[in-house]
Amino acid sequence: MSLLRSRILNSNLPRELIATCTLTPPHREPHHRQFSVLNRPPPNYEGHVPLTKTERVGMAIGSAVLAFLNPRRAETNKDLIATLGETTSQPYFITRLRDTMLLTPSGRRILRLRPRITSSTLSLPHLRSLPKNTLGHTYALWLDREGVSPDTRDAVKYIDDEECAYVMQRYRECHDFYHAITGLPVWREGEVALKGFEAVNLGLPMAGLSVAAVATLKKGERSRFWGVYGPWAVENGVGARCLIDVFWEELLERDVGEVRRELGIEMPVDLRGVRKAERERRRKGREEGERSGDGLGIN
Amino acid sequence: MNPVLSSLRARQLSGVRCRTCARLLRREKRSFATASGAGDPEGDPEIYDVVCVGGGPAGLSLLAALRSHPTTSRLRLALIETQSLTPLRTFAPQPDSYSNRCSSLTPASVGFLDGIGAWRHVRRERVMSYGGMRVWDGVSGESIGFDVDGGGGGVEGVKEEREGTEGSNGGVVAYMNENVNLTSALLRRIEELGGVDILEGEKVEDIAFGEDTPTADLTSWPVITTSSGTRLAARLLVGADGANSPVRTFAGIESRGWDYNRVGLVATLKLSGPGWGGEGKKIAYQRFLPTGPVAMLPLPGNMSTLVWSTTPALAARLKSLSPEDFCAMVNAAFRLRTPDLKFLHTIEGGQKDEVSWRETHTKFSREQVPQDVVAVQPGSIASFPLKFRHADSYISQRIALVGDAAHSVHPLAGQGLNQGQGDVEALTQNIIYNVEHGADIGTRMNLEGYGKERYWRNHVLMGVVDKLHKLYATENLGVVRVRSLGLGIVDRLEGVKGWVMRRAAGERGLF
Ligand SMILES: Cc1cc2nc3c(=O)[nH]c(=O)nc-3n(C[C@H](O)[C@H](O)[C@H](O)COP(=O)(O)OP(=O)(O)OC[C@H]3O[C@@H](n4cnc5c(N)ncnc54)[C@H](O)[C@@H]3O)c2cc1C
Numbered sequence: 060m061s062l063l064r065s066r067i068l069n070s071n072l073p074r075e076l077i078a079t080c081t082l083t084p085p086h087r088e089p090h091h092r093q094f095s096v097l098n099r100p101p102p103n104y105e106g107h108v109p110l111t112k113t114e115r116v117g118m119a120i121g122s123a124v125l126a127f128l129n130p131r132r133a134e135t136n137k138d139l140i141a142t143l144g145e146t147t148s149q150p151y152f153i154t155r156l157r158d159t160m161l162l163t164p165s166g167r168r169i170l171r172l173r174p175r176i177t178s179s180t181l182s183l184p185h186l187r188s189l190p191k192n193t194l195g196h197t198y199a200l201w202l203d204r205e206g207v208s209p210d211t212r213d214a215v216k217y218i219d220d221e222e223c224a225y226v227m228q229r230y231r232e233c234h235d236f237y238h239a240i241t242g243l244p245v246w247r248e249g250e251v252a253l254k255g256f257e258a259v260n261l262g263l264p265m266a267g268l269s270v271a272a273v274a275t276l277k278k279g280e281r282s283r284f285w286g287v288y289g290p291w292a293v294e295n296g297v298g299a300r301c302l303i304d305v306f307w308e309e310l311l312e313r314d315v316g317e318v319r320r321e322l323g324i325e326m327p328v329d330l331r332g333v334r335k336a337e338r339e340r341r342r343k344g345r346e347e348g349e350r351s352g353d354g355l356g357i358n
Numbered sequence: 359m360n361p362v363l364s365s366l367r368a369r370q371l372s373g374v375r376c377r378t379c380a381r382l383l384r385r386e387k388r389s390f391a392t393a394s395g396a397g398d399p400e401g402d403p404e405i406y407d408v409v410c411v412g413g414g415p416a417g418l419s420l421l422a423a424l425r426s427h428p429t430t431s432r433l434r435l436a437l438i439e440t441q442s443l444t445p446l447r448t449f450a451p452q453p454d455s456y457s458n459r460c461s462s463l464t465p466a467s468v469g470f471l472d473g474i475g476a477w478r479h480v481r482r483e484r485v486m487s488y489g490g491m492r493v494w495d496g497v498s499g500e501s502i503g504f505d506v507d508g509g510g511g512g513v514e515g516v517k518e519e520r521e522g523t524e525g526s527n528g529g530v531v532a533y534m535n536e537n538v539n540l541t542s543a544l545l546r547r548i549e550e551l552g553g554v555d556i557l558e559g560e561k562v563e564d565i566a567f568g569e570d571t572p573t574a575d576l577t578s579w580p581v582i583t584t585s586s587g588t589r590l591a592a593r594l595l596v597g598a599d600g601a602n603s604p605v606r607t608f609a610g611i612e613s614r615g616w617d618y619n620r621v622g623l624v625a626t627l628k629l630s631g632p633g634w635g636g637e638g639k640k641i642a643y644q645r646f647l648p649t650g651p652v653a654m655l656p657l658p659g660n661m662s663t664l665v666w667s668t669t670p671a672l673a674a675r676l677k678s679l680s681p682e683d684f685c686a687m688v689n690a691a692f693r694l695r696t697p698d699l700k701f702l703h704t705i706e707g708g709q710k711d712e713v714s715w716r717e718t719h720t721k722f723s724r725e726q727v728p729q730d731v732v733a734v735q736p737g738s739i740a741s742f743p744l745k746f747r748h749a750d751s752y753i754s755q756r757i758a759l760v761g762d763a764a765h766s767v768h769p770l771a772g773q774g775l776n777q778g779q780g781d782v783e784a785l786t787q788n789i790i791y792n793v794e795h796g797a798d799i800g801t802r803m804n805l806e807g808y809g810k811e812r813y814w815r816n817h818v819l820m821g822v823v824d825k826l827h828k829l830y831a832t833e834n835l836g837v838v839r840v841r842s843l844g845l846g847i848v849d850r851l852e853g854v855k856g857w858v859m860r861r862a863a864g865e866r867g868l869f
Contacts, residue, residue: 158697167701171715222719
């Protein structure tokens with residue numbers, strides 16, 4: 060543009076041409092009004108904490124470093140991950156996720172109705188009573204197996220746009236549905252695999268950063284990630300349709316296999332099963348070693 | 359007596375006399391001229407100095423210009439127009455109803471029209487001048503707007519001295535006017551001056567070189583046969599016959615370019631008010647969307663005219679909507695973000711409800727966008743394919759092209775009709791010069807000056823308009839960033855902005 064314009068301005072051009080340039084004399088509109096910590100603007104929604112740019116960057120770096128240095132704290136203190144997620148996804152990534160929702164009827168319906176997923180909006184006893192093959196039953200079963208509840212999600216506070224804040228909230232609340240439909244457990248190994256899937260499927264940087272936690276996995280887990288769950292995450296993240304606009308609440312009574320097929324998700328190898336088999340093998344190996352040692356001793 | 363000869367005599371030709379004219383003069387001594395009235399298929403064609411094919415804005419203003427200048431007022435002129443001109447003669451519009459074909463006239467065009475005595479006949483109460491434009495990028499939200507009276511270095515230089523022209527608010531960027539208001543004024547001016555043979559409701563059937571008859575050697579003259587069998591020989595044949603110009607085809611001039619795969623959807627709209635600044639401070643709005651720019655241009659009162667460049671498929675969807683949903687879509691086009699617009703184009707109805715919900719979640723400043731569209735004038739929604747076409751040459755032996763016959767440009771800068779007025783002004787100057795110097799107005803050599811001057815002016819303008827379209831017809835983030843950056847830099851150069859504004863208003867002279 061500037062090249063075009065400088066050419067216009069430097070050449071001897073007819074008067075009509077210049078009329079075209081009326082399309083471009085600009086007036087910059089301030090995108091974000093700057094403020095300092097001393098005159099923080101009022102919140103845009105309940106619980107909102109407006110941050111200055113410096114604070115935002117500082118918190119993003121701080122939470123990332125802390126989460127990496129002290130993964131245990133990151134795991135137990137969900138707030139750290141939440142902060143990281145919020146501070147790294149604004150303004151670009153969360154807006155893009157919201158825009159993805161705006162492109163489909165179900166995404167728009169979610170934005171309009173703003174459903175919440177909590178133990179009061181979803182009756183777990185009811186879900187448990189649904190036929191075994193339903194999404195609702197699978198979800199309830201997964202919550203029970205992993206011992207988690209839908210109410211453990213933090214409220215969003217650092218996303219400035221009120222609608223984008225809801226999208227972040229929605230993402231958090233849907234996270235357990237992603238677990239349930241893929242069957243991945245909440246332990247670190249399962250979580251890393253799912254984060255990889257989310258990073259590719261939703262394009263959230265925080266999910267991508269969390270994959271760095273693969274470095275903190277045990278050796279066997281790590282090679283399993285590179286060999287099995289990593290490739291699965293990429294393949295399915297790309298292949299599945301973007302999950303953010305799935306209206307899970309409306310699919311609860313549907314057959315879970317059918318839902319998976321519609322969304323384009325393949326179940327990964329059951330991690331619990333793999334680990335169990337692994338443990339079994341190791342135990343056997345140890346026993347055999349002991350036995351052969353005995354044998355040696357005998358001989 | 360043969361009118362060509364009479365006019366040649368009247369001018370007392372000096373040595374600059376082409377061979378044909380010399381021969382004609384010699385022959386005329388030997389024989390009688392053809393009977394007056396149009397020539398018939400059997401007899402010789404009627405001979406004219408200028409035959410203009412096409413009675414659009416370009417053709418009519420050429421005839422009015424030639425008739426109104428003392429030097430050229432005695433040339434023998436004919437107009438051939440396919441359509442009946444009666445609607446132009448009886449143009450009696452309802453005060454609250456406007457044609458959907460409106461064009462913005464630059465002060466330069468208005469100055470020219472005033473000079474040829476046509477502007478007086480324009481119904482001024484239907485013309486809306488505007489002093490500011492707000493233009494912005496629909497993807498980045500970057501504003502490119504300015505206000506003529508206020509910032510931007512101002513355009514104080516563009517005070518309207520001309521008596522009776524609109525725009526008491528000082529700087530006028532352009533005048534919004536219905537094409538029919540202009541063409542009917544031009545026709546009134548032509549009929550007031552008289553002396554143009556008008557063949558209306560007649561199509562050009564054939565154009566061929568004439569014969570060497572006992573009265574005149576017309577072998578190098580184009581002879582036009584109309585649908586009623588009338589034959590006219592032209593010293594200079596002007597093609598003002600629009601984009602599919604038969605004159606250009608006859609001349610064998612190639613017109614090159616491409617289709618944008620876009621249409622310009624037009625409509626006459628009623629807004630909730632006369633504009634944020636009231637009747638005296640009208641503003642034009644244009645927002646660049648990835649599918650093309652959408653523009654809202656002010657008409658008197660609460661009325662406005664819409665030009666929305668978009669894909670044929672999206673235009674078809676817009677046309678199929680209920681009036682309520684259509685209005686909602688126009689409001690959305692100036693307010694909502696790209697994903698919303700994309701989605702709203704996919705649904706068959708219910709846009710009104712969707713848009714009012716999305717407006718509550720979209721950040722925009724009400725006063726920075728046009729007031730709400732509340733109604734669309736019934737039957738005013740139409741669309742025209744948008745093309746880029748430029749003729750290889752504007753002239754040939756005894757041929758000149760003006761207006762859309764020579765060039766079609768994307769309407770984003772509102773320049774098509776104005777370019778045609780510029781062509782007409784230059785061609786008129788060229789003819790006046792030749793007549794004053796006793797030169798044949800039709801020879802290629804004598805037309806060269808017109809052809810060169812206008813070709814290059816239009817060429818550069820069209821190139822820039824085309825690049826602007828392409829630059830903004832993308833959502834590619836890199837491009838969006840760079841173009842915003844470019845705008846930001848120019849924003850800092852206040853002097854440049856003032857200069858640009860003055861050119862925008864069509865002020866003459868370059869620096
Ligand atoms: C959506 C849209 C918006 C526009 N907005 C603007 C604007 O804001 N500002 C601006 O300056 N321009 C604008 N334009 C461009 C402008 O409308 C044209 O440039 C202008 O009308 C061209 O005038 P013209 O006289 O050259 O050709 P036309 O208006 O096309 O006139 C040609 C005439 O020739 C006649 N004709 C054709 N063939 C024959 C034949 N064989 N025999 C006899 N007669 C024939 C036709 O009937 C017609 O009357 C816009 C164009 C579009 C599509």
